[in-house]
Amino acid sequence: MSQLTHARYGKDNIRLYKVHRDAATGTQSVTEMTICTLLEGDIETSYTEADNSVVVATDTQKQTCYILAKQNPVTPPELFAAIIGNHFVETYKHIHKAHVRIVTHRWTRLTVDGKPHPHSFFRDGEEIRVVEAVAREGDGISIHSGIDKLLVLKSTGSAFHGFNRDEYTQLPETWDRILSTEVECGWQWKTFARLQEVQAVGSRFDEAWEAARQITLDTFAKDSSPSVQNTMYKMCDQILAAAPLVESASYSLPNKHYFEIDLSWHKGLKNTGKDAEVYAPQSNPNGLIQCTVTRKGKSKL
Numbered sequence: 001m002s003q004l005t006h007a008r009y010g011k012d013n014i015r016l017y018k019v020h021r022d023a024a025t026g027t028q029s030v031t032e033m034t035i036c037t038l039l040e041g042d043i044e045t046s047y048t049e050a051d052n053s054v055v056v057a058t059d060t061q062k063q064t065c066y067i068l069a070k071q072n073p074v075t076p077p078e079l080f081a082a083i084i085g086n087h088f089v090e091t092y093k094h095i096h097k098a099h100v101r102i103v104t105h106r107w108t109r110l111t112v113d114g115k116p117h118p119h120s121f122f123r124d125g126e127e128i129r130v131v132e133a134v135a136r137e138g139d140g141i142s143i144h145s146g147i148d149k150l151l152v153l154k155s156t157g158s159a160f161h162g163f164n165r166d167e168y169t170q171l172p173e174t175w176d177r178i179l180s181t182e183v184e185c186g187w188q189w190k191t192f193a194r195l196q197e198v199q200a201v202g203s204r205f206d207e208a209w210e211a212a213r214q215i216t217l218d219t220f221a222k223d224s225s226p227s228v229q230n231t232m233y234k235m236c237d238q239i240l241a242a243a244p245l246v247e248s249a250s251y252s253l254p255n256k257h258y259f260e261i262d263l264s265w266h267k268g269l270k271n272t273g274k275d276a277e278v279y280a281p282q283s284n285p286n287g288l289i290q291c292t293v294t295r296k297g298k299s300k301l
């Protein structure tokens with residue numbers, strides 16, 4: 001009558017904190033993460049026949065993350081995600097695929113009396129680093145890295161004109177507008193044949209994250225943006241140039257609108273065009289512009 005066509009299960013929102021204490025300097029470093037693990041394999045009977053013998057309990061998955069965090073470095077998160085995923089497909093014969101998503105939260109070292117403090121940190125914004133690893137039994141490990149919730153705004157240096165006009169078009173062209181977005185940016189690594197290949201990448205995961213972040217912020221600020229589309233394409237292009245092991249780069253950018261307010265009804269107050277100073281930030285609707293860019297010859301739209 002019916003059949004199971006898709007199944008995966010695991011533990012979401014595993015909260016994890018790890019401290020590294022440098023005995024030589026007395027400096028401590030901290031990492032805080034939220035992990036999701038999802039397993040696939042020969043688990044059908046647990047759904048269809050209540051056969052729990054094939055279930056690696058979600059609590060076991062959580063305990064495994066804690067144990068692996070104690071036994072291994074948790075940074076870069078790409079490597080830690082690969083270690084967790086690899087563990088599940090190698091430990092359980094009937095588990096063939098493991099998805100591991102790690103969100104790293106920001107703890108930025110405090111500067112106190114002009115010096116980096118040895119053990120105090122603050123949250124400098126809601127920006128997160130997001131890593132997704134998929135370990136497939138006998139078929140390598142794929143890794144996607146990214147940045148999310150990075151809120152930026154520029155008060156000028158953005159235009160939008162020359163777009164299609166017809167009887168449905170009301171939007172005026174503009175040569176000077178506010179541009180604001182919450183950056184979601186990602187990059188897909190080449191597939192790694194085994195865990196040792198991921199380990200060999202070493203510091204290049206962090207370097208790619210730093211480069212992508214810097215490219216995003218620098219291009220956002222410096223580009224005389226003709227559109228969100230063109231600016232995000234320039235960002236992708238630079239990420240591909242900066243990270244040779246990356247196969248594609250992508251962005252998903254909401255266009256967070258700021259509307260001019262006509263105040264001329266009040267004593268002829270001038271607040272539009274070149275006189276605009278007070279704006280109404282819009283929470284919705286927002287534009288949403290997305291793209292993925294690969295190296296030439298590899299893929300088409």
Ligand SMILES: O=c1[nH]c(=O)c2[nH]c(=O)[nH]c2[nH]1
Pocket residue numbers: 160171226227228229255287289
């Ligand atoms: O950069 C933009 N791209 C669009 O596609 C678009 N559409 C729109 O209304 N404003 C904008 N801005």
